[in-house]
Structure formats: C-alpha cells, structure tokens
Amino acid sequence: MDTKLAYLLSRLAIGLSFFGHGLIRLPKLTGFSNWMMGQFSKSFLPDILVLSFSYVLPFAEFIAGILIIFGLFTRTGLVLGGVITLALIFGSTMIENWDALPSQLIHIAFLSILLAYLPHNNFAVDKILKNKQWNTEK
Structure with a gap:
C-alpha cells in the first residue's frame, strides 16, 4: 500500500508541475511567446520553430x-511530459541556459521512474x- 501511495504522491507532484506551468502561461500566451522569442533570438533555431513551440508548449x-494528475491515460501523459521535457532540454542547451537543466533533468527522472513503475x-x-x-467482460 505504501508503494501505491508513494506512486500517487510522485504522480501528483510531477502532474501539478506540468499543470501549473501550462495554466500560468495560457492567459498570457502572447506575452509568453514574445518572451521566448527574445530568449532564442541569438540561437540558430528558426524563428518559426520557436514561435510555433512557444504557442504549443503551454x-x-x-x-x-x-492526464498525469488524474491518472487518465497515465502512460500517454507521462510520455507527453517526457517529450516536452526533452524539447525543453534541447532548447536550454541551444541558448546555453545551464541553470534550467537541473530542473528539467529532475522532471525527466520523475517521469521515467513513474513510467517504469506504472503497475x-x-x-x-x-x-x-x-x-x-473487466467487470463488464465477465
């Protein structure tokens, strides 16, 4: 039972992190996009890629x-979170934002552990x- 509770707490923690990141950015989507464009202005990434990503990310x-908070399509939610985090890691390295990497690596570690212990x-x-x-198939 403790393992299941530990899984729940970890799932809620990482789920709330993703939820909060998205929720806070949605009402100020244009401002967030402008900020991100500024951050990547000196990178070699094409503006259209950064602009598109900045609107999709939140x-x-x-x-x-x-998905992660409610445990609905949990595997899909965890994989989506992993893809998002890998994209953020790539972006952070492209602009040499090394301070962001520890948080992103912690996110990918949590997601990986949750995926490995999905049962x-x-x-x-x-x-x-x-x-x-299962009950309807009986």
Missing part, C-alpha cells in the same frame, strides 16, 4: 498535467476504467 504542459498506479482513473471494463 497547451501541451496543461494537457500532460491534467503501482492504483489511485487513478485508469484503474477505475480498467476495473469497469
């Missing part, structure tokens, strides 16, 4: 956060749906 973080995801909508499906 939605992706928000969606990943919701412990008992307090989740996925578990309810699985049990409901």
Whole structure:
C-alpha cells in the first residue's frame, strides 16, 4: 500500500508541475511567446520553430498535467511530459541556459521512474476504467 501511495504522491507532484506551468502561461500566451522569442533570438533555431513551440508548449504542459494528475491515460501523459521535457532540454542547451537543466533533468527522472513503475498506479482513473471494463467482460 505504501508503494501505491508513494506512486500517487510522485504522480501528483510531477502532474501539478506540468499543470501549473501550462495554466500560468495560457492567459498570457502572447506575452509568453514574445518572451521566448527574445530568449532564442541569438540561437540558430528558426524563428518559426520557436514561435510555433512557444504557442504549443503551454497547451501541451496543461494537457500532460491534467492526464498525469488524474491518472487518465497515465502512460500517454507521462510520455507527453517526457517529450516536452526533452524539447525543453534541447532548447536550454541551444541558448546555453545551464541553470534550467537541473530542473528539467529532475522532471525527466520523475517521469521515467513513474513510467517504469506504472503497475503501482492504483489511485487513478485508469484503474477505475480498467476495473469497469473487466467487470463488464465477465
């Protein structure tokens, strides 16, 4: 039981991080995009790529956060969070923002551990749906 609770706490922590990142950026999407464009202005990345990413990122973080928090399509949410984090790591290295890397590496570690221990995801909508499906097949 403690393993399942530990999984829940870790899942909620990483889910809230993604959710919070997305939620805070959504109302100020244009401002966030302008800030990101400024950060990457001297990188070799094409402006269209940075601009597109800056508008997609908050939605992706928000969606990943919701999925992870509720444990709904948990595997998909964790993989989405991992893809987001890998993109952020790449971006941080392109602008030499080494201070951002520890946080991003912690995120990828949490996501990887949660993915590896997915069978412990008992307090989740996925578990309810699985049990409901199993009960209807009897």
